[in-house]
Amino acid sequence: MKVQVITEIDASVFKGLLDDDGDVCTLEATVPTGMEDVCVEEVRQKLNSEAVATTGRAFFDVLVQDIPKVLQLRSVENVNVVIYMQHNFPVTGAREESFASLYSLVEKPLWRKGVRAWQTVFGELPPQTFQHDSPLTIKFQEPNPLLDLCLMKKGTPVEVNLPEELKLLREQHGQGTQQPSKTNSKKKRKNKLNKDDDTSKVSGVSNSTENVSENRIPPSSSIESQDYSNASGITTANNVHSSSVTGQTSNMCSQTDPERKHESGSKVLENGLEQNDDGKSNSEDFTSTKDLSNCHDVKKLKISTEDLATPTANDLNITNNGGHVNHNSAAADDTGAKLSSESAKKDCTVPSFRVTCLRSGTEHAFGSQEAARQLGSAINDRFSWPVQLENYHIDVILNIATTFVYVALPLTREAMFRRNLVAFGPTNLRSTLSYSLMHLARPQPGDVILDHMCGGASIPIEGSISFPGTYHLGGDLDQRSVERARTNVDNIVLHKKQSLLVDIAQWDTTMLPLRDRCVDVVVSDLPFGRRSGSKLDNRVLYLRALKETARVTRPSSGRAVLLTHDRNSMIKNLRLVKKYWRNRSTRTINIGGLYAGVFLLHRTCELYSNIFTGKKPSTTEDSIKSSAEESTHHDA
The missing domain is CATH 3.40.50.150 (Vaccinia Virus protein VP39)
Structure with missing residues (x-):
């Protein structure tokens, strides 16, 4: 049986992607690479449906009420409901153009059908899930290059293709992450743990944070960019970027299996990012630090708050309505974080979410965390869903393979091969x-x-x-x-x-x-x-x-x-x-x-x-x- 490359899939053959009100949905099933034909045959025998096989995946249509039967398939490891798929998506141009395309992507997926499929597995969502459906009022969410550039490994295609002004900014504020050597990685981690106590006294950051980058932004840069971070919905902990708007993955609530995540042979950097050996596959599932609002040392974050600019009413309004969480290790104004955490606990009328971006290709001028932030910000602006890195309702997967893009909602919290x-x-x-x-x-x-x-x-x-x-x-x-x-x-x-x-x-x-x-x-x-x-x-x-x-x-x-x-x-x-x-x-x-x-x-x-x-x-x-x-x- 011929196994197609994922970019060769014809989205028009799937009936589940035609309308938002039909009873047929399109599912993506991940399978062991090399055994795709086994999954195709099992789907044909047990579900009476024809599947399209790609490397490590199979796509097929089923009735929404038959999704529980899909979860009984023996050859399938994870199941996602696909709510959007497009070829030649404009993400290989300039950064601003790509950001605008990713931000406006929120208007295209079949959200209501995806949520109905999700509910067949996990139960009913809060009653006002789609009550707040507001039109987008901005072109794209402003990025925060001071944080993103420090997360980029030097020499990767994204870093090489950066505009000259951003490269200059990178040289001024940080040199990017370096790949730790196998012989020194354990020694570096040990030295970092020994220095945690002194570091927390200076920066006011809890010792419990993990995956901390050694390339720290100077405190002055963090203070100057605090208002900018509040406006763009960026969470930082020890100056490690964690996009609260996008709701990228947390160590405490990863849905995917470690093997499913690391079968590609990627290397894990000290700041939690993954990078393949050849640098061509930039599939990332960014792992953020634990939410500091739940930390017993959260009082340490209150350092010199009187010396910082008081957040404006507009900033607080964004935090309350958008569910943004803002922490800054060098100059922490945790007012927005407390308001967001409290509002997320009290507001049970809408579901919470996070976004995970999986990206491959060398033509992109943006990173995976930047792509996830754009889609996450748009979801937050359109539906007013709050972001939760832990105890979230919906995990939104944004998969970008060169110019082929699809959006899916996972229907499995744990891989079924266990x-x-x-x-x-x-x-x-x-x-x-x-x-x-x-x-x-x-x-x-x-x-x-x-x-x-x-x-x-x-x-x-x-x-x-x-x-x-x-x-x-x-x-x-x-x-x-x-x-x-x-x-x-x-x-x-x-x-x-x-x-x-x-x-x-x-x-x-x-x-x-x-x-x-x-x-x-x-x-x-x-x-x-x-x-x-x-x-x-x-x-x-x-x-x-x-x-x-x-x-x-x-x-x-x-x-x-x-x-x-x-x-x-x-x-x-x-x-x-x-x-x-x-x-x-x-x-x-x-x-x-x-x-x-x-x-x-x-x-x-x-x-x-x-x-x-x-x-x-x-x-x-x-x-x-x-x-x-x-x-x-x-x-x-």
């Missing part, structure tokens, strides 16, 4: 990926399915739940893995009250305590040779395991689905057992930034017979030589 395990080991396979591997094996009712290296029993548990009528055998050599597997099975049976046809045993995968030709399917996640095992060991282990599984599987009808990162060892060993196993296909998937291979094997009709007797080969060379002689004998 549904089965409670006991975790060094390596744990996602439930969604376990289902995809099992789906590729095409199990039938009555089949005996073997996972001879089961670890925490992710595959047997998911297989027994998703494919009723199949019997699963799991085992491992490590006693701790066996105990974790039994704990996970007991959790499903005793706590979730689901019956499982699963047995767990401790065994050596090269000498299985099973009779010949008793297994129909083998599905297993083999050691990658990184956290578990080594590539040198894999050369021997894979060969012996392939022979042993050939012995216990049924000739002609037996099949195996094997996942491994050490593809070279698998390919070489498959040549040595080609009389027993035929490689039907191999696909590449992405697991946490590692590109692993999934091998679909079919058992030949050849009966297993070990013609070599005597002492078992003790070394890698002896084992491979023995197998090569056996393969030569078979060919002759």
